[in-house]
Each structure stands twice: as C-alpha cells, then as structure tokens.
Amino acid sequence: MRSDAAPAGWQAIRDAALERLRSGAWAPGELIPNEAELAAEFGCARATVNRALRDLAEAGWLDRRRRAGTRVVPHPVRKATLTIPVIRHEVEAGGARYSHRLLSIARAVPPAAVRAALGLPCARRLLHLVTLHLADAVPHAHEDRWIDTDAVPGIDGFDPEAVSANEWLVGRVPYTEGRLVLGAEVAAPEMARHLGCPEGAALLTLERSTFLHDRAITWVRLCHAPGHRLTTSF
Amino acid sequence: MRSDAAPAGWQAIRDAALERLRSGAWAPGELIPNEAELAAEFGCARATVNRALRDLAEAGWLDRRRRAGTRVVPHPVRKATLTIPVIRHEVEAGGARYSHRLLSIARAVPPAAVRAALGLPCARRLLHLVTLHLADAVPHAHEDRWIDTDAVPGIDGFDPEAVSANEWLVGRVPYTEGRLVLGAEVAAPEMARHLGCPEGAALLTLERSTFLHDRAITWVRLCHAPGHRLTTSF
DNA sequence: GAGTGGTCTAGACCACGAC
C-alpha cells in the first residue's frame, strides 16, 4: 500500500511523463516520442496519451506542434498564479483572529483615477467605504472601496459594520472580469496612523477593479501593513 | 463574413455556453442542463460537450460534480495569473530601448536569508551579480542575484557584460520549481542612487528562487523603480 | 439505487506546417 494516491488512466501517463521530464530523461529542448508511439508503450489509446500530454503542455512543460511533434520546453513555467483571498480568510489562515473597523461610509463622486479604472464616463455618485482590517487587533490592511450600488442588487441588506465589504461582495456579487494592479507606496501620515506604522514606511498595494458584463461593480485599493508579502509557487 | 474568427467544434460550444453565462441566461448558482441534453441541443457527441464544459470549469466558471450536475459558480475567478517576463522583453514591450549595466560580480558566501530561500545547508560560495536594468537609459530595476554555478552547466560561456544574467539564465537553464515573493521596501541611500530616485521612495520588490529537481539554481531580488506596477487581468 | 460527470476506446478525418 502506498501513502500517495496512485492515479490511473491519463493521469498515470501524465505522471510517468512528468517523471521523465523531472529526471531529465526527456531533456529540455528535446523531441519526445509521438502520440502513437507512447500509446503503444503505455498500452492505451492515442486519445489518452493526447489528454496527458495536453495537460503537461497547458502546465508549460511541453510545446506541441502539428507535424513538428512535441518538444520539451527549455524553461518550463513563466507564469505564477496568485490567489486573491478574502482578507478574513487570509488572516485566519495565519492563525490570527480577524476583525475589521469601518472608518467611513459615504456617497460621493469618486476621483478621476477611480472613474478611469472603472470606465465610468460620467461623474456619478458611488458608495465609498473605508475599512481597516485587523489581525489579532493589529492593523493588517487598509481598504478604500468604491461600489456602484446600482450594479449590486441587494445592497440594502448589507451592513458594513457586521461584515466587511470585501467579504460581503465576494460572497454575493458575481463578476465576469477583473483587473489587478500591484504596486508600492509610501505611508502618508494618515495611513501610517491607521496602520500603526511609521510614516514613510513602504506599503504593498493591491488595486482591483471588477466588472459584470462590462458593467463596473467595484474598485478597491488595499494597502497592506509594512512587511506584508504575497507569495506564490510555480 | 465575420470579422472575428468563428471557432468550430468544442470551442464553438464553449463560446455558446460562455455567452449564456455572460448574459445571465445561466445565472450564478444555477444548475445547467446535463451533458446529454446539451449534446442533443448542439447536435454533437457528449464527449464534445464534456470538453467544452471542462474548459469552462477550469477557467472557474462552472462547478461540475458527479451526480450533482453542473452549477454556475457564484463568484467566477479568484485567481490571477502573473506572467514573469524577461526584463528586456518587459522594457521593450513598453516601447523603450533596453540596456543593462553590471554593477558588481564576485564569488562570495550568500547571506543567511538567501541561503534559507535556496535551502542551502552549508555556507558555500556562490556567484553574486548585481545588475541595473535600464529603459531608454533610465533606471528600471535593480537586480541582486546569486547563482550556484555548479548547478548551471555552461556558465563559463556566460558573459554578464553582454547579456544580463536574467536573460541568459532564462534562455539556457531549465528549472522545475520556483517560489515568488512580492513585497515593498523603502529605497535606501545606495539603492536610491542606483535607481535615480529619492531616498525613502517605495519600491516594489520581487524575490524569486528557482530549483531544478530540488537543486537550488538561483535566487534573485528585483527592486523596481518607483511607480512600477504589476498588472494582470482575471 | 440511480443519475451525473469522468474517462477510455478504436477509428476516422482534418489542419497545420516542416520539409
């Protein structure tokens, strides 16, 4: 009995191929046997080999071309996947207790930069929320959010004191498109006060615009407390 | 004749389904018809519908479960893919002319933080390169890199003055695993001098460790000039 | 138990593109 699950079918073939890639049996830049040959070797249909190799190609290991055959990509992965968590989950995953504090709530016309990010042509009034997220009562991130309430049915039932806008929207409002911008900024005096950090500290910022069918829903800018890092494997 | 390509086969079915998702005909949280029904509707084999729906599920639109059927995911995508470009390509994509300047090259024992990131137990000497990347002769990013030359065959043929380590390694050295850490830091005096920015500016940093079969290859830390942003859609 | 998606097969035809 093996501790790891032993996949059967196309996953078994994918794993066998992956082993050859990792071990160097199929070296970078090299041409690997064609589908028919591998199907014969593994004793399965060509479609099954196709499924396995397609999976490896999508993962960035192989480069497949008609007529030219399948080649091992010299440099496997150039993409990293960033998961965008609900902040409460992020905090709790770190073993801390999550809380949040609503700093301000108002209806106002957003600044031009926000209007541009959301593609709003006219100067409409949106709901503006500023929230502080805390981990074990220590400031974790500062959230500046604009919501087009016309695009969010059921917003009346939303109590920003009880549930953070971050979590409420994620749970209830579907979106189809989004844009994410990562940057860094210096902590201004007010931000430093909110985050409990020295003025001039470097903060990792994350701006996110989301849309439903090209209709702007919300724009949010998160300023993380100093030292915060985003990590991903690839 | 249509200006946009009209895919046939499973992609056509995927697109038709996507249109229903985007239009709301298949609403978030809702159950969609099963594969057999859709196959009948589209006049194709069930496997073809399966291929199309699997694609949408991988993209995060659908949640498919045996027996339970296929459901529209309420909140489509929580993942963003970050592409990690060769810096020269990144600069040239911005319409600028790329150049680089080697600031220092030496063999030394890396600091503990770098050893830890690479999982090096003992204090071996690695190749240490510091490079400045420029866009139209303006500083773009500062690169601090450590390379385990034993893990990089052919390193003797590498001329760091001619080609940046970034590009040389990407083109020649395969890797299997990697870790990426994004953060922000304040520009120290020396860094500010290199990047031509004020001391105390906020810099977006990107640390990357790469491995080949659990063997450490290189660790690199990029400090981008102020205002630099990483963008991705999802 | 029974309905659903997951997968496999064997064969076929097609589209691309290196030669």
Added chain:
DNA sequence: TCGTGGTCTAGACCACTCG
C-alpha cells in the same frame, strides 16, 4: 507532401454522491 497533433464520434464502463 505527408507526418503530426487536434478533434469528433458512438458506445461503453466507472466513480461519485444525492436522495
């Protein structure tokens, strides 16, 4: 030109899980 991967089909069996 013609080998290669891309895809479709029709049918079959399996695995999961809801009721």
